[in-house]
Amino acid sequence: MGDLIEEWATQVATAELACTLPRRWAHTQGVTKRAVQVGPILGQDASLLAAAATLHDIGYAPRLAVTGFHPLDGARFLRDKHKADQRLVRLVANHSFALLEAEERGLREDLATEFPLLNDPLLVDALVYCDMTTTPDGDRTTAQDRVAEIRSRYGDDSVVGRFIRRAAPEIFASVERVEAALAAQPR
Template identity: 65%
Template sequence: MGGDVDIEWARSIARAELEHALPRRWSHSQGVERAAEKLTACLSAADALLLRASAILHDVGYAPRLARTGFHPLDGARFLRDEHGVDEQLTRLVANHSCALLEAEERGLRGELEAEFPLPHDRLLVDALIYADMTTTPDGSQTTQSARITEIIGRYGPDTLVGRFIQRAEPEIMAATRRIERALQNQPR
């Protein structure tokens, strides 16, 4: 795929990996892309495409055939890099979506994640992907970040690996949401 981001290609890859194997995850991914599309006004055209592609692909690592480590951000980014030669910025966004470093730490994979896919430098893109993911329900509907965090804790349990991670990530998720809301408010009408 190289340096150009092709949203139709990204959508077809996510669909192929998720639609039948994990239909609810596919619905969520489509909802995250819709949420990301609403944020493109505060981005350049190239970054808007990058955000939308990372949004639709962010959970591709959940696909059963791709799960190697059981940590979907790392499995998805490796798949995109190794099987498709995807743009480095895109793989780094997928690998680091929604405070993934904190979950990687819980799993003992932080060193691997940081070595292979360093956190992207563009804070606005990182925040926008957090916002899009954390304001979308598992079924693809819009929600608030608070309700989404509560849903994740309820689904996994507060004392599970994912429950502990999301509770640790909550302050950063809330801060990213505030930064995106400010960026949107500062856009010309």
């Protein structure tokens, strides 16, 4: 099943992002590459992480942007159009502390009700790690530099700027936990 979900995720994300949002697609490809590298710490959930990494920003696709909040728009698309795996949809909906941004947008109750956060801390942390250590162009970066880039791009007074400032300590903690798990892996 692992390869099938990854192949399907790549097909869906390519169709929605590759032509319309090439820079977002480059980021997505980098996040997916990181997910493949991190996968061994997750065992049988490695393919789920790779699929979630591939689909995490699908809600940015112009034809899918209903609320303007990409985690919610993407998760609804995956649930409603593709009847995607519930765990996958919940990971996409909640990636990188989306509940905090949903709160800034007045959408917290919608997100939390429709897509409850998974009770799988390492899997959730792994997706945060992959997203927050990848630049908009798909290159590797530190979480600190990624947060600084997001703040610079959106501005501190924007919805995203306020969210990322609030989420930064949680992002850094997630990244540290994943780096510790990776360091503990036998070589």
